[in-house]
Amino acid sequence: MSVKPPLTELPIKTADSGFYRGFSVDVTVVSKIIIAALVVWAIVWPEWAGEVLGAWNTTILANFAAWYIWVVAFFIIVCLGLALWPTAGRMNLGVEGETPEFSNFSWFSMMFGAGIGVGMLTWAVAEPVAHFKNNPAVIQGVTTALDANNVREAYVWSFLHWGLGAWACYAVAGLALAFFSYRRGLPLTIRSSLTPLFGKALSGVLGSIIDIVAVVATILGVAQTLGFGVDQFVAGLTRIGIGGLVYGAEAVNEAGESIAGDANTVGIIVALLVIMGASTLSALSGVGKGIKWLSNINMVLSIVLLGFFIIFGATFFGATAFFVGIFDYLVALPGLSFNVWVSDGVEGSEAFKLAQWQGWWPVFYWAWWIAFAPFVGLFLARISRGRSIREFVLGAMIVPALMCFVWFSWAGGTAIDLELNGNANGLILDAGNGDKIFAMTEFMLAPIADALAWAMAVMIVVLLMTFLVTSADSAVLIVNTINAAGDEGPKARPHILFWGAALGLVVAGLLLSGGTSAIQTAMVIGALPFSVVMVLMCFGLIKAIWNDGRREKAGVATTHDNVVATPAE
Template identity: 85%
Template sequence: MALKPPLTDLPINTADTGFYGGFSVSVTVISKIIISLLVVWAIVWPEWAGEVLGAWNTVILANFAAWYIWTVAFFIIVCLGLAIWPTAGRLNLGQDGEKPEFTNFSWFSMMFGAGIGVGMLTWAVAEPVAHFKNNPAVIQGTNTALGADNVREAYVWSFLHWGLGAWACYAVAGLALAFFSYRRGLPLTIRSALTPLFGKALSGILGHIIDIVAVVATILGVAQTLGFGVDQFVAGLTRIGIGGLVNAEGGATSIGIVVALVVIMGASTLSALSGVGKGIKWLSNINMVLSIILLGFFMIFGATFFGATAFFVGIWDYLLALPGLSFNVYVSDGVEGSEAFKLAQWQGWWPVFYWAWWIAFAPFVGLFLARISRGRTIREFVLGAMIVPSLMCFVWFAWAGGTAIDLELNGEANGVILGTGNGDMIFAMTQFMLEPVSQVLSWLMALMIVVLLMTFLVTSADSAVLIVNTINAAGDEGPKGRPHILFWGAALALVVGGLLVSGGTGAIQTAMVIGALPFSIVMVLMCIALIKAIYNDGRREAAGIATLSDDIDTDVVPAE
């Protein structure tokens, strides 16, 4: 069969006027109904919601753990393969000869901030400490919990969860969206990335379903981030002297949850209404300055040598372990308390949860990466989007988490850090370090972390609202109606609040793992579609057939 030009026109029906003017009514309304039902269910019947979500979590861990593990391994292989493949690596994510809009520094900064900046404040300290307490090597009896022999293993797992696998999820989504939007001229929405497989059928119901799945996954993925953030924000407010927000166990009370969500979502909605050029850009600049100050504090006044050792040795250990860990699946024997049961349970709590989180976050971060990466080659995009942000995560984990481990390992902290919740660890550690010097400095550091946390959370929330509206508007990045921004801001707050009430962060985690499952299938198809498109474009170029939207004769019947 003779080669034909690729598909460069994918019409998506949007309302011309009225309340939904500019939006795909099918995608927007159904997405709103699904999220609204989830909110009502979690708030009106919290116990029932908690029980059902718990049961579903058990089923998913028993049947889909391997799918999540192997899918992310596939994403890593695809990304690195595209960078190495000559035909793919040299392709420009735009028209031939187009130059990037942003400098490398700005590009890297925005990638990090959008991807996992907020996670660093919770997990850069909490995760190395958690794996220092327990990991598969401890469960199997080869390492000692809280022992010096367990430090390197703690960093292997920390780097695994925040390294190449995480960024491969984002890179797959971003690469596919950028390729089909900026080379093909298709709408900047998820369905466009599947045109080599389904062609113009994506203009109809099939495409609507794909975009709806992406919207729901995005809301649940961002809800997970906000759920952790609310706990930490409340802990921070308590540290700076605002009482009545935590219970006897140290968790956020209902009042604490409401206060945190009103502040965070109120600010994020106002920022979203002001648009990318004002609110989000301004907040991102604050994020970067405060992040540098905080990281510099840990590197200079924390465990400087310990952190450097954790960084370099940790990367070496991680790269050696990566091939095995990327495919290893622990299978439970069904006997509660057995080693096999504990290993499978641990894998569900950590790698499976993280892979689902990154997949659910991928529509949001991927679309954002696509928007800021136009004009870069595929090789440049893959290497830049996977390696540099991974190294930034490793720096945070090495010096922030390393300081906490070092203080506990040498006995100085004496359980002050280990005895607190995940969200409170960074506050407990900085207070322990600074309070003997100056209570004022300790309070100011806690205040700075609270401000940084809030700006990160607001940036994530308002960016997510704008991205959801872009998908609902068939890829249109122009101004969106204020009522829709207000709806998604409120919906996001209610999803977080409702799930926290029905089962804490565990309920959000389960809902997110469930929501990520259908989108993981979409992402696998995106990989296949992208490889097919690049392969066919190579054949087209050899045959002298145009592959770029600006060069294609629209009167010729397309192949996709």
């Protein structure tokens, strides 16, 4: 039987005139309605929204925890398999002979900044400290909370959450989009990656549903990042002397715990106006200008801050955490990738605590990375044209993961070392997650000079600002690209302004209705349907590469510039 050429045309109906000219009306309007409804619900009926989201979260964690754990393990296997597969590894994400548009430095800067950069400023310190206090080994009595024997366990879990699993989610989405858009010439949108499975049927309603799911997941995934960022941004503003943006020390939550340091309503509004205003202006300038320059700036500032922790922080402690942590992580990875703890329903029991902890940490993170995947994946595809599949996978998985490990080792390691051996006496442990990095740097520098501590806080606020703006403006551009049937060209200003405002309102609404936990719940829910799409993307990509190998042997063209006919895949 003869080998057919690949599908290189996928018509997507867009409006020819009017306000939505160049956009898929179905995808754009339905996406806007869903997001607008969520915003109105969260802002007008915050208590009801909080209760419903909480109930849904309980249901999902009870029934889909195993799905989230296993599906991310599947993504790791697929990515590494494609890199090792000779036929796949050498294929160019573009036409034959095409070279990358961006230098390696700019490529890594944009990839790291948009993908995970902002999370480093919160979680590089907060997460190792959190796991130092509690993790499954502590729950099972194997190690002791806040003891030196618990440091290695703290890093196993920190590296698990920010390592290969996180970047495999991004790589799957980015690889599929780049392959079908730049090799096949199909629209740069999520539906194109499923053409080997559904063919031209994706031109219609099925394709629109897939793109709508991607848009909603993107908004909720980025909202999660911005939600954490808002709290930390306000904490930073407070540290540098701008007061009145956090709850007073007397404020407590329903559990009776102090919430001092969390952003109040004024703080949320101020932070979002600054962040979303700057990001919308940057989005109007496009990827090659505002986003590229912001990414390079925050990469330089990141190196300066990281250098401070490596040189003046716990240098040897951090180095030990890095190398020993990677060893422990790689040894534990196969088991942790498939392990699922099941609650026995008895509150306070070991099984209950383990299942609850897994829902708080691994399941939450896997949902976060999946919800973030259409955004980061499409962005990775946009900046990775002309690279080989092997180069893309290794570059998008291993290098950023190692950068995360470096941050966690020296920033988080410095915090743990100060608590263990540096007389911090709970100063860092007791600070809010977003405030921990400020508390730590102030503890380190204030004895030398208050001005130095203040200057460091200012630098961290600026770095946080550039990371948040990079993430938000990239998300706005990517959502508009999906809505415009994959068109990467300039978008009408009203649509950029709408999605910039919508993203800010989603964050504000969910924060006001239930704090970051409400955003977390909405994101976990939004990620579920897109996780199914991502599994289909894997199968579609594998099928396409397999068929391209057969085509090459038969002398049939595999890239859009050489294909004349356009039959189904």
